[in-house]
Amino acid sequence: MRKATFMGLCAELAPTLRRRDTRLRAALPVEKRVAIAIWKLATPDSYRSVANQFGVGKSTVGMVLMQVCTAINRTLLRRTVTLGNVQDIVDGFAQMGFPNCGGAIDGTHIPILSPPHLASEYVNRKGYFSVVLQALVDHRGRFTDIYSGWPGKVHDARIFRNSALFRKLRAWTFFPDRKITVGDIEMPIVILGDPAYPLMPWLMKPYSGKLDRSKDRFNYRLSQCRMTVECAFSCLKGRWRCLYGKLDLGESSISAVISACCTLHNICEGKGETFSEEWTSKVQRLEAEFA
Known part of the structure; x- marks a missing residue:
């Protein structure tokens, strides 16, 4: 910075x-x-x-x-990692191809050292110890909601169902009540997830199986918008490389460090700090070591 x-x-x-x-x-x-x-x-x-x-x-x-x-x-966390202007977010995703979208959600694994208790619960599908960071991002790749600390073995859908974000979305209190009409269907503000997430009235995920032309186009637009969360994770880990250096901290401290990095990410993005592509390649090299 x-x-x-x-x-x-x-x-x-x-x-x-x-x-x-x-x-x-x-x-x-x-x-x-x-x-x-x-x-x-x-x-x-x-x-x-x-x-x-x-x-x-x-x-x-x-x-x-x-x-x-x-x-x-x-x-800084509560006033930096926040929803902000919903109309700007909706307009931003609309320009990218998906109407009435309020964010993209995904999870990423943060490598840690082997914990002293229940270590097998922290081994993820790639075979290393980790905790999961779940994040919702806006069209600019800034975090609007974060939730971290679950062991790497736990599925993304289970983490999502236990998060405050899920409860707020289900109660229709996270976004303002702004519906549009698509065809003859009223559509509320939705978030976008990958196939691991449950299909909800307020959560869209890609079609699976055999696709016709319209479903294929739907999946393409959803994927284009959902790339924002992948890019946000790439920038987060590229700028704050402790998140790919096996966090050597106590279990109670890991979530605090992850939250601080997410807050600093939003501050740097908001201030227009430059991001070097070299940082991404360094993260990819670190990531390859865990394979």
Whole structure:
């Protein structure tokens, strides 16, 4: 991120992160705390490597990382990972080919070290330990709802049915009541998912089996719009590569770090920060190591 974005982030977090000097030592400045956390999140470096980079102790890096992630989640998460202007989102997806769409949903696996309890539950279908991040994104690839922490063995549909997003959508409270008429059918605002998700009045998924021309066209348009969530995950992991470095954290801390990365992703996207395609290729190389 650019310096202006970094300093703005420090200003937002300063009231929570600022510490007083003691007789024994001077407190780390807020800017250094945030820089240590950003560096650890943006690289798959070890705690020792980050400690050497900033001239602090290894344990200090771990402590500062969780302090900053907790501050981000308390201060920025709810107003950054939010629905925003629904009409803009609907118009954006309409331009991409799907009418009255409010978002695209999917899950992605975040590699972790083997947990001490029930480790077999965390082994996903690709054979490595992970937790699942479920996310709903808008037409620009920004997260509007996130839910993380379930073991990698659990199916996406089960995670979805246990999420707050599912309950809000089922109660018709997540989106405003804006229906359009398609043919002779009233269509509410819907979200788009892959075949793993259940078909609902407010959740569209692709047709399966033998397809005629109209069903094939429907699947193509749905796929075009659903690519936004795949691209969002690619950018998230490309910018915050700790998410592909086997998170070496306690179970209770993993979700906090994932949520902080999603919040920082939205901040960077909102500020127009550049994204290098080299980062994506590095993530693909890291991903290949888990195969």
